[in-house]
Amino acid sequence: MFERDRLNQIPPLVGMDDRVKDIFRTIVESYLSTGDPVGSRNISRALPISLSPASVRNVMSDLEQLGLIYSPHTSAGRLPTEMGLRFFVDAMMEFGDLSNDERNAIKRQMTSSHQPDAGFESLLTQASQMLSGLSSGAGLVLANKQDQRLKHVEFVRLEATKALVVLVDEDDKVENRLMTLPKGLPASALTEASNFLNAHIRGKTLSEAQKEIEAHHVELQAELDDLTAKLVESGIATWAGASEDQPQSLIIRGRSNLLENVTAQEDLERIRHLFDDLESKKDFVQLLELAEQGDGVRIYIGSENQLFSLSGSSVIVSPYRDGNQKIVGVLGVIGPTRLNYARIVPMVDYTARVLSSMLTDPKRRFESD
Template identity: 80%
Template sequence: MIDRNMLLSASELAGMDDRLKDIFRHIVDSYLATGDPVGSRNISKALPHSLSPASVRNVMADLEQLGLIYAPHTSAGRLPTEMGLRFFVDAMMEFGDLSNDERHRIERQMTPGHQQSAGFEGLLTKASQMLSGLSSGAGLVMASKQDRLLKHIEFVRLEATKALVVLVDEEDKVENRLIDLPAGLPASALTEASNFLNAHISGKSLDAARQDIEAHRHIVQQELDELTAKLVDAGLATWTGATLDQPQSLIVRGRSNLLEDVTAKEDLDRIRHLFDDLESKRDLIQLLELAQDGDGVRIYIGSENQLFSLSGSSVIVSPYRNSEQKIVGVLGVIGPTRLNYARIVPMVDYTAKVLSSMISEP
């Protein structure tokens, strides 16, 4: 895990001398391009000003003492540490904007084709595929269940104290939940609760439906008897509670990109950990929570990202919003820590804006 206290002291290096900056930048640029450590002799040859390998080694020792670079093994060149990458991204990297051609390419690829579903799932798939293709990493797009627009809900009694809640969304996807029934509930109450909810939830997300019912609690109490009102609460609580446990949709494309140029056993082990996390969707709802911490693109490098810390991966993510400007999901790119941050950050940012615009259209 990156030591935040050390990171704060590293941020004070903005005024470090040009030799340190040049050598540190060369080490990071070389790592981002090849993934390989670079030695003092190669750095000496590549610098725009004359500096002997011995002088370069002295500067590298200073950078190593600051915690910005390290030697992966004896007599090797140097690589940036995770703290060094964070410092470089925050203080030294220049993030350009996308060209008009790149923007148009993203817009074209996000447009559903004739053979592609134009629904919400289709848009998510297109976004994930597009991010994977442009980044050479794995594209990730996730949506919250609370963004699903509801079409129909029904209560089906299974036994005296158990019922099945059947929910259908506007894409005709069906999910079921088992709930306990209040003691003494008559059969007519199931129909009455279903009718009441269907009159109030159609075309709304789960979260919006719950908020609407809560805001009009007095109407519920006036129109329904006490036991039926409890059934309405139980049905909504079952569904809104379930949304906190796992995302509705997780679409990942381009996993094979992560295996390219991977030969070392430890690298394969890290990728295997990442794949296991993606398959199990372990703690992925945290991505939504992270995205809600602030607007714009967020970058998590290596162990900064608790979700995939064992895989040593970096994640670049940005939230996307619905027509009410509410965050309803997150998209981004997962890859090795040597991702091309300068190129991928504006790409993720613009893709999130395009997806927000498309799902906000009536």
């Protein structure tokens, strides 16, 4: 599930005894619960052992020197730093599993409102909406557009040497790409090229369609004249090249959740920048690249990897796969750094597995795991 592969980036707490662990855990768990700094007196009362506020302050001083906690104001309580949160998540947090009821609820939400013949994007939207509702954060689903399956291609002449390549995917989304036509191309060639492509690409991804056309090169030359054959090859290549410039389809649901309980001006500014990045899809290509490096849930806290270009937001994501076990996208949750990691990590992991199963066999009705 969650890959604990970042511990080497955290300063080892050599000789950390139970007293230090309890104090550090109390500070972090208080922050995750309330978002507020906690002082030595309240920590002393919350500890399972008897320890004076003065002793607690001594330990807090050591933790602060290690860079794991900090004081937001003079004489205030303490909050975990991003590095402290990372250490806690990697080394101390216990990730439970979902109950059978929670698993069944996720499967019901993913399957009950999704028909087997519905489009791919409809399924992704449902996953994003569900994650938003369950996490109280924003649900994110990112897909590789080249993995969306094709339904229809058509060439529409605009002028003697210009045409649109019109492509429709299985979600009935239409995209147009401008291309240059070979000189002397008759009007009938546009129809013949469309028919040939539609006979070979329906139900295939863009990359599969390109391979299909390449595999039928001899047949292409035999069935069509030279100009029409060139139109078929250049038409699919034109659309593929445009898709490579915008390789992702991004679905975000529950952005309003990010504005709840935000009071400080700096938090509002952070959310504004996050919304800007979500609109521009900035840095999201990193999520696909990082997902392909290994299985399991990955957690990015604050400014790590410069996702969304600012500190203050956390992302929990997991890859999902198609029927060939190829990673075709990621899904997850975006929220403040005080997300409920212990609850959201298994939720994201299980949702990714359900989505992968549905992409493998859209008609499958899931049994309890």
